[in-house]
Amino acid sequence: MLIEGKNICFTYEVGGSSFALQEVDIDIAPGEFVVILGANGSGKSTLVRHFNALLTLQRGELKVARIDVRNEQDVWLLRRLCGMVFQNPDHQFVSSVVEEDIAFGLENYKVPRDVIPERVRSALALVEMNGYEKRSPHTLSGGQKQRVVLAGVLALEPEIIIFDEATAMLDPTGRQEVIKIMQKLHRAGKTIIAITHYVEEAVAADKVILMHQGRVLACGRPQAILTNLELMQVAELIPPLPVRLYYDLQQAGIQLNRCPLTNEELAEAICQFRSNT
Amino acid sequence: MRMLPTGEYIPGHSFLHRLDARVKLPCFFILMAAVIGAASLWGYVLVVAVIAVLILLSGLPLPAAVASVRRIYGFLLVIFLMNALFFGGEDVLASWGIVQLSRGGMEQGFRVVGNVVLILVLGNLLTMTTLPTQVTAALASLIKPLKFIGVPTEEVAMILSIAIQFIPTLMEETELIKMAQIARGARFESRKLPERAASFIPLVVPVFISAFRRAEELALAMEARGYRNAQNRTRRKKEPLALRDYGALTVCTLICLVQFLLRRC
Numbered sequence: 212m213l214i215e216g217k218n219i220c221f222t223y224e225v226g227g228s229s230f231a232l233q234e235v236d237i238d239i240a241p242g243e244f245v246v247i248l249g250a251n252g253s254g255k256s257t258l259v260r261h262f263n264a265l266l267t268l269q270r271g272e273l274k275v276a277r278i279d280v281r282n283e284q285d286v287w288l289l290r291r292l293c294g295m296v297f298q299n300p301d302h303q304f305v306s307s308v309v310e311e312d313i314a315f316g317l318e319n320y321k322v323p324r325d326v327i328p329e330r331v332r333s334a335l336a337l338v339e340m341n342g343y344e345k346r347s348p349h350t351l352s353g354g355q356k357q358r359v360v361l362a363g364v365l366a367l368e369p370e371i372i373i374f375d376e377a378t379a380m381l382d383p384t385g386r387q388e389v390i391k392i393m394q395k396l397h398r399a400g401k402t403i404i405a406i407t408h409y410v411e412e413a414v415a416a417d418k419v420i421l422m423h424q425g426r427v428l429a430c431g432r433p434q435a436i437l438t439n440l441e442l443m444q445v446a447e448l449i450p451p452l453p454v455r456l457y458y459d460l461q462q463a464g465i466q467l468n469r470c471p472l473t474n475e476e477l478a479e480a481i482c483q484f485r486s487n488t
Numbered sequence: 489m490r491m492l493p494t495g496e497y498i499p500g501h502s503f504l505h506r507l508d509a510r511v512k513l514p515c516f517f518i519l520m521a522a523v524i525g526a527a528s529l530w531g532y533v534l535v536v537a538v539i540a541v542l543i544l545l546s547g548l549p550l551p552a553a554v555a556s557v558r559r560i561y562g563f564l565l566v567i568f569l570m571n572a573l574f575f576g577g578e579d580v581l582a583s584w585g586i587v588q589l590s591r592g593g594m595e596q597g598f599r600v601v602g603n604v605v606l607i608l609v610l611g612n613l614l615t616m617t618t619l620p621t622q623v624t625a626a627l628a629s630l631i632k633p634l635k636f637i638g639v640p641t642e643e644v645a646m647i648l649s650i651a652i653q654f655i656p657t658l659m660e661e662t663e664l665i666k667m668a669q670i671a672r673g674a675r676f677e678s679r680k681l682p683e684r685a686a687s688f689i690p691l692v693v694p695v696f697i698s699a700f701r702r703a704e705e706l707a708l709a710m711e712a713r714g715y716r717n718a719q720n721r722t723r724r725k726k727e728p729l730a731l732r733d734y735g736a737l738t739v740c741t742l743i744c745l746v747q748f749l750l751r752r753c
C-alpha cells in the first residue's frame with residue numbers, strides 16, 4: 212500500500228474531546244484514484260493534511276510510501292512525494308508571474324537553476340497551459356488559475372496528488388478543466404486523492420471513502436457507495452441525479468435493470484427498459 | 489479580477505521596460521531628488537523635459553502615464569489652497585482674518601503641486617514598466633548589504649513580493665464586502681468626511697479577517713510546496729547590468745547634478 216493508516220485520531224483543541232478524526236483506518240494503493248466524500252466538517256481535509264505532515268499525527272499510525280509521517284526529518288520528503296492543490300487558487304500564488312510561481316516549489320527543494328526552466332515548461336504542458344509563462348495568474352480564469360497551481364505541484368514530480376476541494380470554487384467549465392487533468396494524471400499512473408462534496412465527481416473514482424463526523428462511514432467502489440441511499444443520507448449528501456431518478460422511477464413502479472451513476476448510464480437503462488416492454 | 493488602480497504594469501519592450509529594475513529604482517530616487525531640488529523656472533523646465541523624454545522612452549500613451557494625477561485633482565487643489573492661503577509672506581493680495589492670499593503662497597502652492605505631480609508621473613513610469621516581482625527582486629538586491637547588520641533581507645523580499653501580489657485580490661474582496669454591506673443598507677457615499685470615515689469602520693473588520701484567513705491558507709500552500717525559509721532555496725541567476733543600465737544611471741546622476749548647479753546660480 213502507498214498510504215496505510217490505522218486508528219488515526221485528531222483534535223484541533225489541545226487536550227479537547229471534540230475529535231475532527233476518530234479511529235480512521237485508510238489504505239490507498241499506488242495508482243489508485245480515490246475520492247474522499249463527505250459533508251462540510253466531516254474531517255476530509257483534516258485527514259489528508261496528515262499525509263504530507265501539514266498536521267501532526269496525534270494518535271494512531273500513518274505511513275506514506277513506507278515513511279512514518281511522525282519522522283520530522285522526512286517532512287520535506289513527504290511534501291515532495293504528496294503534492295497538494297487547495298481550494299482557492301488565489302490563496303496559493305506566491306508570485307505575480309506564472310513561471311515564477313511554478314518555480315517556487317523547485318527553488319524550495321534547491322533544484323539546480325539551469326534545470327528549473329525545463330521543469331516549468333513540462334509542468335505547464337501537462338496542464339495544457341503552454342504559452343502562459345509570462346502572464347499574471349490574476350488575469351486568468353478560475354480553471355486556468357487552478358491549473359497553474361497544479362503545474363506548480365506537478366513540477367515537483369510527486370507520486371501522490373491531493374486535490375483538497377480543488378474544484379469547489381470553480382465554475383462548471385473550470386471544474387471540468389480540472390477534472391479532465393485529474394483523469395489524465397491518473398491515466399499517467401499518478402495516485403490521485405480528490406476531496407469533494409460534489410457526489411458527481413466521485414463517479415469516475417476507483418474507490419470512494421465516505422466520511423461523516425470524523426469517521427469513515429464506508430469505503431468501496433462508487434457503485435456500492437453512491438447508490439446506497441441510507442449511507443448517503445447519514446453522510447448528509449444527496450446522491451447523483453441518475454440514482455435519485457432510479458429510485459423515483461422504482462417508486463412509480465418502473466424497475467430499471469440496474470442503478471445508473473451517470474446520465475449516459477441512465478439513458479441506456481431507460482432505452483433498455485423501453486425495448487424490453 | 490480587479491487590478492491595481494493606477495501604475496499597474498503594462499507589458500512592453502520599450503527602453504524603460506528593458507532597463508534593469510536594480511537601476512530603475514535608484515534612478516527614480518535620483519530624479520525624485522532632482523524634482524524636489526528644482527528651485528527656478530529653468531530647474532522645472534529641465535525636469536519636465538526629462539520626464540517628457542522618459543514618457544517617450546516608455547512607449548506608454550500619455551493618458552496612461554498621467555492617470556494617477558487625474559485621480560487626485562481634489563487633493564492637489566487642497567494642497568494648493570492650503571499653501572496659497574496659509575503660507576503667509578509679504579506680498580499679500582487679499583486678507584480675511586488669519587487667512588491671507590499672498591503671491592509667495594501661490595508660488596509655493598504651485599511648486600508643491602508641481603512636485604507632487606512630477607513625482608507621481610515618475611512613480612507611474614516606474615511601476616508601469618516594471619513588474620512588481622522585478623521591483624521586489626531589485627529591492628532585495630539593493631538591501632542586501634543590510635544582511636551584515638542582521639536584517640533578514642531574503643525574508644523581507646519574500647514578504648514584499650507576496651504583499652504586492654496580494655493587493656489586487658484584497659481589493660476585489662474589499663469591493664465584494666462593500667457591495668454586500670450596501671445590499672444590507674450600509675452607506676458609503678456620504679459627503680460629510682466624519683460620516684464617510686465612520687461608514688468604513690464596519691468594512692475594516694471583515695477585510696482584516698479575510699486577509700488573515702488568506703495569509704493562513706497561503707502559508708499552508710507554501711509549506712505544502714516545501715517552503716522552509718528564504719535562505720535555503722535555489723538562488724535565481726542575476727543578469728549582469730547592461731551598458732544601457734550604466735548609461736541611464738550616469739545620465740540621471742548628471743541631471744541631478746545640473747539641477748543642483750542651477751539651484752546655486
